[in-house]
Structures are given as C-alpha cells and as structure tokens.
Amino acid sequence: MSEFFVHSIPGSPFGRAVLAALVEKGAPYRLAPVAPGALKSPEHLARHPFGRVPVLEHDGFLLYETQAILRYLDRVLPQPALTPSDPKRAARMDQVMNVNDWYLFHNVANVIVFHRVIGPRVMGLVPDEAAIAAAMPKALTVFNELAHLLGEKPYFAGDSLSLADLMLAPAVEFFAMIPEWSSLGAPHANLMAWLTRMQERPSMTATTWERVSELAKAA
Numbered sequence: 001m002s003e004f005f006v007h008s009i010p011g012s013p014f015g016r017a018v019l020a021a022l023v024e025k026g027a028p029y030r031l032a033p034v035a036p037g038a039l040k041s042p043e044h045l046a047r048h049p050f051g052r053v054p055v056l057e058h059d060g061f062l063l064y065e066t067q068a069i070l071r072y073l074d075r076v077l078p079q080p081a082l083t084p085s086d087p088k089r090a091a092r093m094d095q096v097m098n099v100n101d102w103y104l105f106h107n108v109a110n111v112i113v114f115h116r117v118i119g120p121r122v123m124g125l126v127p128d129e130a131a132i133a134a135a136m137p138k139a140l141t142v143f144n145e146l147a148h149l150l151g152e153k154p155y156f157a158g159d160s161l162s163l164a165d166l167m168l169a170p171a172v173e174f175f176a177m178i179p180e181w182s183s184l185g186a187p188h189a190n191l192m193a194w195l196t197r198m199q200e201r202p203s204m205t206a207t208t209w210e211r212v213s214e215l216a217k218a219a
C-alpha cells in the first residue's frame, strides 16, 4: 500500500480525524504541514479551492472534505472496518458525522473553541465572552443530542469504533478543555465515559496537538 499524505495543520480537529483513522488502519502516512498563513496560497488552493484542511493525497489522487476522506480510507483499507455492516448502525454513523459538521462545528465549535482555545493559543487573542455566551444555547442542544444518540452504547454506531467516533472525538476533546464543559459534557456520564474511551486509544494519543506539531517540525 503506498503512503498517504495528509495536508493539515496541528490542532485541526478535522485533520486529526484523518490521522487517527490512518493510525487505526495501521497504514503508512506522512503529515504534509500547511502553514496557517498558507491556507489561501495558490499552492494550497490548488489542492483545496476553499482554502481549508485536511487534504489527503494518495497515489496522485487528491481529496478534500473529511467525511469523503474517511470513507475513502475505509474503502481502500478495509481492515479493521470502521463502517458497520448493519444499515441502521451505518445510518447512525452517517447521522453523527453530519451532526458534527452541521451543528457542532458551525456556530458552536467555530465560535466557542475558537474564542477559548485557538484564538488565544495561536493568535494571542482575548476570548470574546459575548460571542461564547451567544453560542451556548445551540451548544447545549448539540451536546444533549449527542448524549441521546450515544445512549448506553460504547461507541456512536454500536459496540465497535466507527468513523463517527473518529470524527467527533477530536472536536469534543476541545470542549473538555474549557470551562463550558461543566454544562455541556460533564452532565452526561455516557459522553464522559466515551471521551475517556476514545482518549485512551493509541490513534488519539498519537495525534494530539503536541504530537502533530512534532510531526510538522520533523516534516
């Protein structure tokens, strides 16, 4: 199997999902770091016309959009399977991946995590408390629904890990680092246990912000 190149930025939860999937598959991969200031460069826009990360490069095939990348990896690297064979479980996986993209990321993570973690850490910004407070009602709806969808299962699509868990865990972990977690995640014992389960996986420990920063420096 030829090597997979992941164009990404340390700290990107979407990029981390792709790296974690490659670790779960035991596949050879290399990080191709994109400098944050280079997202809109002609070189990167040629890979990703919307100027975002991650982008996967495999055998000359370029692919952006995390869901597409994860599903591609699961097709070309079938073992271990990260999509349930049961249609209802697979549908639950797809649903959770879309909850991540549409309801957790937009106007929730890209506001709250940006103002609490990314802005201060990467750009030295002071958190905009009004923007965070305004995003909290929607954040509460999202986390209540995630806890509901998880229920008593160990993983979102059932008894085994799926692409949904890999997509969601990097995003949810950011919330566990901030004070808002006390009202978003901490009230849900099932979500807390799931996050711990995910954080203990080698695919998550191998792809922390710090580890990916080291890979970026070594690239």
Ligand SMILES: N[C@@H](CCC(=O)N[C@@H](CS)C(=O)NCC(=O)O)C(=O)O
Residues within 6 Å of the ligand: 011, 012, 013, 014, 015, 039, 051, 052, 053, 054, 064, 065, 066, 067
């Ligand atoms: N829908 C895209 C979202 C990717 C995305 O938003 N990536 C963020 C980093 S986590 C990014 O590149 N942000 C740069 C920007 O907004 O300019 C996907 O699934 O890959």
